[in-house]
Amino acid sequence: MESVNIKKLANILNISISTVSKALRDSHDISKETKEKVIALASELNYQPNPHASSLRKAKSKTIAVIIPEIANNYFSLAINGIESIAQEKGYHVLIYLTHESYLKEVALIRLLHGGRVDGILISLSSTTTDYSHLEEVQGKGLPLVFFDRVCENLNTVSITTDDYESAYNATKHLIGQGCKKIAHLMISKNLSIGNKRLKGYLKALEELELPVDETMIINCTNEEETNFELIKILLQEKRPDGIFAAVERYAISAYEASKQLNISIPKDLKIISFSNLQTASLLNPSLTTITQPAFDIGRQAATILFRALEEKRYLLKNEHIVFKSELIERESTSK
Amino acid sequence: MESVNIKKLANILNISISTVSKALRDSHDISKETKEKVIALASELNYQPNPHASSLRKAKSKTIAVIIPEIANNYFSLAINGIESIAQEKGYHVLIYLTHESYLKEVALIRLLHGGRVDGILISLSSTTTDYSHLEEVQGKGLPLVFFDRVCENLNTVSITTDDYESAYNATKHLIGQGCKKIAHLMISKNLSIGNKRLKGYLKALEELELPVDETMIINCTNEEETNFELIKILLQEKRPDGIFAAVERYAISAYEASKQLNISIPKDLKIISFSNLQTASLLNPSLTTITQPAFDIGRQAATILFRALEEKRYLLKNEHIVFKSELIERESTSK
């Protein structure tokens, strides 16, 4: 590890390390000539400042953490894409942590960040999280936190979501409009803001259009594909819904698979609509009607706000809810 | 930022900071009682060591960088999933960097890592990278580097791929076996190891089964969806292939879209096979025959090897090529 550091540069140039440091940081009280000498040598030797030393001294890491439940998920990978684009622009580094929907992992990961490893956190909550004290704690340490998608509205910070309630309402109304009378909901955990809102939107639409609510048509899906697949098969066999509103993409995929296995024809016997960022929605058999969230933009926005909080002293994160619009894209899976 | 540090713990307990430090690191020459006292207080105050101080002192960051071309891509998100699973197990942190297929970004990102920010690098090359000196340079600094998927075989380190040549050969032979006579290849940049091997496997199969090679049936796809879409449309209209072997998933998707637009029926008029980790391959219309790579396992393996190099002094990364097998999953898009 033949480290080239500030001291080495100083020795070679026969000047002091503090002069070198200032020159590199383009300080005003260093002469143009010295600056040039220093910068020339630095780039010749391919000098890179030691980030640990600098972070220790400045108590700033130029790094943020992104905590998400999973990454093999079109929504989250698009969101990361958005986050990363801003981070790269602003010279920040991005640490990725996956909770795999585990509350305990989420707590442990958050605790890891207390020591100053990151300057801020972007988080989308695990579906098993019902207690938020780990988040309050980390906020208490002065670490800015911004939520996206799976948010906690009670914490005093910015959260960024889509119009989940309205979209769920519209999705359900869309199914009704296409002739569905018995609409099931593949629900994501009610612990989650999105689970809650999407369920409520669904219920509101049923109520408004005077369709009965059947609790057994609301399936509390799990984090395991196989379980969901079985639950959906039972639903299809025993309840024979004519419409399904899936809260997340992978439930819709399971519903497609279950329908295929049971020889239920979509959209003739069963219409399906789902929240989804699947690139191939239009190529499915049948093509899937989706509510598509602007995941990339949400990532960008979340990152932008976090960085602003990090860089502008006067910009404090206060309880604010930013809502993006989702788009309902009608395809064959809900056609009459 | 009311930081609780080692000094504070020492003050409260009226012992020296080195005793605290040793106690926390479970050193052998600290009494059981002191250890317990220290650990109790540490967890009471929710002490987290400052990683910058520790990294600076130990010249180890417990962090790795993962450099990939893009993340909104099933292969790469699965690979990250695998990498992260090992990292979490080993207590490492994972920085994600995207090159967006840009050589210049790749160079800039690699340079960023010279200063000691990370202990090692996992990389899958950008498609525009043809010069590898930035990688040799970073290796020269003593930073271990492991390649996965898009590798450079000339560098002295481990690279992990799938059996691209054989899979491409088998894919092409599969098309021929299904009756195709005019097989096009949607090629990914020949700069890339995978581009090269997949092309060669394709050519080998044609040669072996005595089909003529038509250069104009080999489409050099770009990084832009629209361009690829147009290129494929022209191919379909002017060359009328009866088979397509796509080097990566998104080319196959474009081929599906182009076929749809041109009313070309898959698999009747055109059969398609593609490298792909699409979860919904079996739900497409028609379901897509894929060569599926064990992306998660590749990520795990790459991470495992890197961590071993970081933790075992005697384990040095030498030029070694680890090959996983891909699986050809036959579906409707290539049926007779």
Place this chain on the structure above:
DNA sequence: TTGTAAGCGTTATCAT
């Protein structure tokens, strides 16, 4: 078994 002190590479304050 515990404590003292040096040092990791920077930055920032204060002299010069």
Place this chain on the structure above:
DNA sequence: ATGATAACGCTTACAA
């Protein structure tokens, strides 16, 4: 305009 020096929080010889 430049330099000496302390400090960031931790680890680790070495001393006690």
